Amino acid sequence: MYTQIRNYFYDNRHNIAVFVLINTACLVCVALVVARVAYSASNRHLGLIWNLFLAWIPFILSYITHAVSWRRNWLYLILPVTAFLWLIFYPNAPYMLTDLQDLARRPGGAPLWYDVIVVVWCSWTGMLLGVISLYLMHDIILRKFGRAAGWIFVFVISGLSSFGIYIGRFVRLNSWDILQNPAETAMEILGIVIDPSMRLAAFTFLYTFFFLFIFLLMYSFSHMLHEHSSRARETPEQIGSTKS
Amino acid sequence: MKPIMHQFAHNKYRLTVFGLLVGASIFCIAMLRFRASVTGSIHYAFLIWNLFLAWIPFVIAYVTYIASIGRRWLYAIIPVSACLWLIFFPNAPYILTDFQHLSYAGSDIPVWYDVILLIWFSFTGLFLGMVSLFLMQEVVRREFGRWFGWGFVVLVAALTTVGIYMGRFLRWNSWDILGSPGDLAQFTLYYLINPTPRSLVFFSLFAPFFLFIYLLLYAFGHLLLERKER
Numbered sequence: 001m002y003t004q005i006r007n008y009f010y011d012n013r014h015n016i017a018v019f020v021l022i023n024t025a026c027l028v029c030v031a032l033v034v035a036r037v038a039y040s041a042s043n044r045h046l047g048l049i050w051n052l053f054l055a056w057i058p059f060i061l062s063y064i065t066h067a068v069s070w071r072r073n074w075l076y077l078i079l080p081v082t083a084f085l086w087l088i089f090y091p092n093a094p095y096m097l098t099d100l101q102d103l104a105r106r107p108g109g110a111p112l113w114y115d116v117i118v119v120v121w122c123s124w125t126g127m128l129l130g131v132i133s134l135y136l137m138h139d140i141i142l143r144k145f146g147r148a149a150g151w152i153f154v155f156v157i158s159g160l161s162s163f164g165i166y167i168g169r170f171v172r173l174n175s176w177d178i179l180q181n182p183a184e185t186a187m188e189i190l191g192i193v194i195d196p197s198m199r200l201a202a203f204t205f206l207y208t209f210f211f212l213f214i215f216l217l218m219y220s221f222s223h224m225l226h227e228h229s230s231r232a233r234e235t236p237e238q239i240g241s242t243k244s
Numbered sequence: 245m246k247p248i249m250h251q252f253a254h255n256k257y258r259l260t261v262f263g264l265l266v267g268a269s270i271f272c273i274a275m276l277r278f279r280a281s282v283t284g285s286i287h288y289a290f291l292i293w294n295l296f297l298a299w300i301p302f303v304i305a306y307v308t309y310i311a312s313i314g315r316r317w318l319y320a321i322i323p324v325s326a327c328l329w330l331i332f333f334p335n336a337p338y339i340l341t342d343f344q345h346l347s348y349a350g351s352d353i354p355v356w357y358d359v360i361l362l363i364w365f366s367f368t369g370l371f372l373g374m375v376s377l378f379l380m381q382e383v384v385r386r387e388f389g390r391w392f393g394w395g396f397v398v399l400v401a402a403l404t405t406v407g408i409y410m411g412r413f414l415r416w417n418s419w420d421i422l423g424s425p426g427d428l429a430q431f432t433l434y435y436l437i438n439p440t441p442r443s444l445v446f447f448s449l450f451a452p453f454f455l456f457i458y459l460l461l462y463a464f465g466h467l468l469l470e471r472k473e474r
Contacts, residue, residue, distance in 0.1 A: 017463035025456050032449070101359045103346040111442070113412070116344045117449045124453075128460060135464075169356070199354070206360045209271065210367070217264045217371055221378075222465030223257035 018132060019063070025125045026052055032118045040109030048099060048122045054092035054175065055126040061086045062133035069140045079140075086137065088175050090157065091164025093133065094211060096126025098169050130161075131218055154215055162207035166200055167192070261375060265302070268368040269295060275361050283352040291342065291365045297335035297418065298369040304329045305376035312383045322383070329380060332418050333400065334407025336373025337454060339366045341412050373404075374461055397458060405451040409443055 009016065029052055033045050065082045068074040100123055103115060134157060142150035167173045171192065177185045192200065252259065273292055280286055308325040343362055346355070377400060385393030410416045410432070420428050435443065 014463045014466035018460065018467060021456060021460045021463060025460075028452070028456075097363055098356070098359060100343060100346065100363065101355050103343060104355045104358075112344050112347055113341070113442075113446065114449075116341060117446070117453070120340055120343060121449075121453055124457065128457075132464065135467075203356065203360075206275070206364075210360070210364060213264060213268050213271075214367065217261065217268075218461065218464065220257045220260040220264065221375065221461065222467070224261055225462075225465040227255065227257055 022059070022125065022129060022132065025121070025128075026056060029118075029122045029125055032121055036110055036114065036118055042109045044109060045102065045115070045118060048096075048119070051092065051096055051099060052122055052126060054089065055096055055129045058086050058089040058093055059129040059133040061089070062136040066136040066140060069143070075140075075144075083137075086133070087157075087160070088178055090130065090133070091161040091168060092175060093126050093130025094161055094207070095165045095168050096123045098165060099123055099126075127214070131214060134215060135218070155212070158208045158211040158215070159204065161211065162204045163200075165207060166203050170199070262306075265368065265372055265375070268364070268371075269299070272361075272364045272368055275364060279353060279357065279361065285352060287352075288345070288358075288361065291339070291362075294335065294339050294342065295365060295369060297332065298339060298372045301329050301333040301336060302372045302376040304332065305379040309379040309383055312386070326380070329376070330400070330403065331421055333373065333376070334404045334411060335418060336369050336376070337404060338408050338411055339369030341408060342366065370457065374458055377458060378462070398455065401451050401454045401458070402447075404454060405447050408450065409446055413442070413446075 030049055033048050036045055037043060061082050065075075065078060065086070068078055100119055103112075103119055134154065137157075138150050138154055141153045167189065171188070173185060173188065272295060276288060276292060279288065304325050308321060308329070311321050311325075343366065346358060346362065377397065380400075381393045381397055384396045411418075414431070414435075416428060416431075
């Protein structure tokens with residue numbers, strides 16, 4: 001029993017490391033904001049904790065989905081529900097990046113460099129929560145429907161989430177509006193899509209490219225590690241033969 | 245011709261990482277050019293300089309990594325390039341602290357454009373740093389083993405934070421260490437003996453952040469290996 005548990009932890013050590021690291025980072029972010037509030041006795045940045053919680057929802061959804069996705073019958077039962085919920089809440093994660101603009105309204109009460117660190121911590125944690133959850137969903141799609149479908153999925157989600165961020169930032173709609181009064185929200189979104197402004201086009205373009213860049217970079221970086229470790233397992237003769 | 249193609253296929257992902265970082269840098273500069281043409285001011289032009297400085301450690305690490313595969317080069321090149329790398333490395337994560345310029349922003353362009361501009365620059369800079377740190381860690385690990393590799397990462401995280409602090413608040417540059425080493429050493433020593441609360445808080449917040457990002461990238465990268473091995 002003991003060795004079984006130990007083996008389980010050893011086999012999944014990187015998975016567990018990612019989970020622990022990102023949740024620890026969330027706690028650090030909360031602590032930083034709380035320290036800021038206690039120090040300056042103002043409520044500045046308190047909203048970041050709420051945003052971070054919202055960013056955490058799609059992460060935990062995709063994590064659970066990914067964990068059960070190894071069992072086929074579970075997957076088909078759970079996937080439609082979680083995929084829908086995930087899609088609605090996903091933009092909250094990269095949305096954290098736009099919280100950096102809080103810095104432009106010169107806060108006060110605490111030194112500027114402290115605010116920079118707080119917001120950078122929070123926005124990066126949110127962003128990485130998003131990338132990891134997108135990666136997990138990408139992995140499920142890849143396994144079920146093939147490579148091409150997986151990459152199309154990433155493209156579509158990058159575009160949709162940029163649009164979602166725009167709606168959240170400038171139209172001030174929330175994820176749950178679509179559950180509470182779907183008809184009204186759909187009409188409002190439709191109005192924006194039919195008559196896009198320059199701002200919408202530029203904003204969506206710049207963020208979509210950014211998300212694709214980050215996702216591709218992290219994806220290639222992790223495959224680069226794979227290139228390394230597979231080469232380390234090769235025998236010296238093989239390395240010699242590939243070099244010539 | 246065939247060996248070259250083979251090389252490309254064999255290093256596909258390394259080349260993709262390189263290509264993506266080059267592409268992102270070009271995109272950053274294009275965004276800044278666009279901003280300049282709309283507003284007619286060259287505000288934020290220093291970002292290009294900072295990004296250029298962030299490229300230096302990346303190139304050094306890349307060259308060292310390639311050279312370290314052929315062993316006889318290794319011992320000749322490592323001490324020099326490791327020193328240069330360490331001196332220039334803090335420039336990469338330094339771009340993160342440029343976010344503070346948002347608070348002095350004028351109203352000549354919507355603030356969201358400056359936000360995404362800075363996000364592009366700072367992510368590119370930080371990832372340049374992360375990839376170059378990974379390459380250096382690999383060199384150390386190959387020579388001295390796993391534990392030295394991780395010790396190296398922690399040490400670099402601490403030194404980088406000190407470097408960023410010196411750059412941001414005390415306004416030293418990387419090349420001052422070559423230009424006026426005496427002054428710099430004296431000054432640094434003075435600060436190490438009499439740390440201010442600001443430097444302590446900055447250090448204890450930034451160094452863990454840097455480590456967190458690196459560890460997460462590393463663990464994230466290995467998620468894939470776990471899956472492949474299953």
